[in-house]
Amino acid sequence: MPRPEPIKAVRGVRDIMPADRPLWRRAERSAAAVAERFGYEEIVTPIIEPAELIERAGEDSDAFAKELYRFVDRGDRAIALRPEATAGVVRAYFEHNLNQGPQPSRLYLIGPMFRYDRPQKGRYRQFFQLDVEAIGSAGPALDAEVIEIARDWLSTLGLGDLRIELNSIGDHRCRPAYLEELKAYYRPLAENLSAESQRRIEQNPLRLLDSKAEQDQPFKARAPRITDHLCDECSAHWSAVRRLLDAAAIEYVLNPHLVRGLDYYTRTVFEIFPAGAAGQQDALAGGGRYDGLAEAEGWPPTPAVGFASGLDRVTDLMAAGDSSPVAVVVLPEGELDVAASELARICRTAAAVAVDYETRSLESKMRSASKRGARWVVIVNEEEASRRVARLRDMTQREQTEVRWEELPTRLA
Ligand code: AMP
Numbered sequence: 001m002p003r004p005e006p007i008k009a010v011r012g013v014r015d016i017m018p019a020d021r022p023l024w025r026r027a028e029r030s031a032a033a034v035a036e037r038f039g040y041e042e043i044v045t046p047i048i049e050p051a052e053l054i055e056r057a058g059e060d061s062d063a064f065a066k067e068l069y070r071f072v073d074r075g076d077r078a079i080a081l082r083p084e085a086t087a088g089v090v091r092a093y094f095e096h097n098l099n100q101g102p103q104p105s106r107l108y109l110i111g112p113m114f115r116y117d118r119p120q121k122g123r124y125r126q127f128f129q130l131d132v133e134a135i136g137s138a139g140p141a142l143d144a145e146v147i148e149i150a151r152d153w154l155s156t157l158g159l160g161d162l163r164i165e166l167n168s169i170g171d172h173r174c175r176p177a178y179l180e181e182l183k184a185y186y187r188p189l190a191e192n193l194s195a196e197s198q199r200r201i202e203q204n205p206l207r208l209l210d211s212k213a214e215q216d217q218p219f220k221a222r223a224p225r226i227t228d229h230l231c232d233e234c235s236a237h238w239s240a241v242r243r244l245l246d247a248a249a250i251e252y253v254l255n256p257h258l259v260r261g262l263d264y265y266t267r268t269v270f271e272i273f274p275a276g277a278a279g280q281q282d283a284l285a286g287g288g289r290y291d292g293l294a295e296a297e298g299w300p301p302t303p304a305v306g307f308a309s310g311l312d313r314v315t316d317l318m319a320a321g322d323s324s325p326v327a328v329v330v331l332p333e334g335e336l337d338v339a340a341s342e343l344a345r346i347c348r349t350a351a352a353v354a355v356d357y358e359t360r361s362l363e364s365k366m367r368s369a370s371k372r373g374a375r376w377v378v379i380v381n382e383e384e385a386s387r388r389v390a391r392l393r394d395m396t397q398r399e400q401t402e403v404r405w406e407e408l409p410t411r412l413a
Contacts, residue, residue, distance in 0.1 A: 012117075012125030023315050024128075027157055028110055031130045034153040035108040038145065040132060043107045045088040047114075051078035056296055057087040057264070067115040069125075081114035084308060085131035086290065087297065093135050094299045103136035104304070110311070122282065122313050132287075133306035135294075140237050143268040143289060143305050144244035150272055150285045150307050151250055157318050159284070161275040164251065167227065167258040168238040169206065171266040171291065174231035179205050181224050189219050209257040225256040237267050264292030268305065274317060284317075285309035327351040328376045328412060329369040333362055339385040343378060343405055350409035351376075370395060376412060 009015065016024060032042065051070050069081035082088055089107055092098075098105045109131045117123055132149055134142040147164065154162060170178060182205045190198050194213035201208065209220060230238060245252055258269050269288035287307025294302035328351050332340035340355050347353045354372075356365045362379070369377050380390040384402075392411060393400040403411055 010125070012119035014124060014126075020315065023318055024311065027311055027315050027318065028130075030156045031108070031110060031153055034149055034156060035130075035132055038106065038149050040106040040108045040134075040149070043089060043092060043109050044111065045082075045085065045092050045109065047082055047112060048079050049082050049088050049091070051080040053087050053091055053297060054080040054083065056298075057262070057293060067117050069114045069116055083115045084113055085109050085111065085129060086133060086293065086306060086308070089131065089133050089306075090135065090293055090297060090299070090302075090304065094294070094297075099136060099300070099302065104134045104142060105136055106134050108132045122310075122316065124312060128311040129308045130311060131306065131308045133304060135304040135306075136302055137305075138291065138303035140240035140268075141244055143237075143241045144248060144250075146287060146305055146307050147245065147252075147270055148248055148250060150287070150309060153309075154272070154284060154314070157314065159274065159314065159317055162284070163253060163273045163275050163277070165255040165258050165271045165273070166242070166245075166252045167255050167269050168230060168234060168241075168267050169259055169265060169269055169288075170226050170230050170234045172263075174229055174234055175206075175226070178224070178226050178229040181229065182206070182208065185223055186219070192219070204261050206259045207261045209259050220257055226259075227254075227256060234267055241268055260288060264290050264296045266291040266303075270307070272309070282313070283310075284313055326354045326372055326374050328353045328378060329365075329372065329374045330355045330378045330380070331362065331365045331369065332357070333379060333381040335359075336380060336382060336385055339380060339382075343380055343385075343390060343408075346405050347378060347408050347412055350412040378408065 051068070054068060055065070064083070068083060071079055073079050089109060093105055093107070111128065112126050113129050114126050116125060119125060130153070132146055134146060151162065151164065154160065169175065183201055186193070186201045186205065186208055190201060192215065194211065194216050197208050197211050197213060197216050208216070209223060211220070227238065252270070258271060260269055265288055267289040270286070271283045272285040273282055274284060285307050287305070289303070289305040291301070291303040293304065294300065328347050330340050330344045330347065330353060332355070337357060340357065344353045344355045356368065358365070366377065375395055377393040377395060378390050379393065384390055388405045389402050390405060390408070391400050392403045392408065
């Protein structure tokens with residue numbers, strides 16, 4: 001019978017292999033450490049959510065709908081794989097009465113997100129995000145705080161050379177009048193614009209400002225700026241955020257074309273890029289205020305701010321450190337499984353240990369231990385096992401000494 005074709009991973013998703021996990025772990029651990037230092041607590045929400053929750057939060061964006069992994073389960077419920085964490089975190093905040101506790105609720109989450117997007121480097125259909133949310137406060141200090149968390153975390157990982165782009169997109173009071181002005185500016189230019197932008201003039205004019213199409217670029221520069229049209233409240237918030245960032249010595253650049261397409265986003269928006277990156281495709285993090293989301297989900301109006309950062313992109317930029325998790329390899333010479341496993345158990349009180357149980361030559365076992373990056377090798381033969389001694393080899397110094405089993409933990413520590 002012919003062998004069936006081996007089955008490979010689903011398109012656009014990837015395995016994170018043991019060689020890369022130490023890097024990922026470092027990123028995840030320092031995310032938790034930095035967030036917790038700012039008083040944020042971890043929350044874990046389900047990967048599946050009612051499709052309606054996600055769709056209500058993103059209903060006026062067709063790109064959003066096209067990217068959604070959506071299915072009907074056996075109980076005829078419409079389910080979505082979460083494309084981002086915020087909608088679920090806000091749901092959980094209300095469902096578990098965090099809104100009745102001290103405000104704001106400071107929450108963070110690390111986990112996989114799903115978007116049916118065109119896969120390419122740095123863009124996957126399953127990807128991981130650090131999500132940081134401060135829910136229940138309208139104060140500008142929280143906007144600056146979440147930016148500081150993102151900056152501190154990326155710096156800790158050696159990615160301190162950043163470009164933080166900042167804008168304000170106003171709120172339900174000032175944005176409608178500004179959008180009318182934006183439409184009035186773009187309408188006479190319509191025939192020069194890309195098809196997508198032509199459609200957006202009436203449907204989602206704010207998104208004209210972040211069009212990537214070449215032919216739209218010349219018109220963006222002269223478009224009216226929302227920061228010139230903010231109401232008094234938004235304007236005060238906007239200057240307060242910048243003052244706070246200045247006081248924290250966080251550098252940023254103003255980008256009047258940085259927007260969000262959905263109505264529930266208000267005021268502050270920001271994106272963080274590696275300093276050298278030219279395109280908008282390389283963002284390491286994006287966030288802002290979403291004072292209208294709770295209401296869009298059917299809960300009482302509640303102001304909130306947060307950001308999400310892509311761990312796939314962050315780990316891709318981190319310098320690979322010493323990644324060998326195994327410090328010691330025990331190499332039995334001959335059929336010595338019982339002795340070797342006891343020896344390993346003793347060594348494990350001091351270090352990470354793997355045993356090479358394969359029946360092959362000592363030479364080839366040594367080669368493989370060195371390939372794994374082991375710092376130490378512990379070799380034992382039958383005669384040595386009977387005396388409870390072993391040869392401890394320092395792989396960097398290439399020195400070898402006889403050591404009693406019981407002394408190994410001190411030698412390896
Ligand atoms: P967003 O939720 O779209 O604002 O994205 C926030 C961050 O998540 C981005 O800055 C990226 O770092 C990351 N990200 C978004 N989409 C993807 C994707 N498809 N693959 C990998 N990372 C992503």
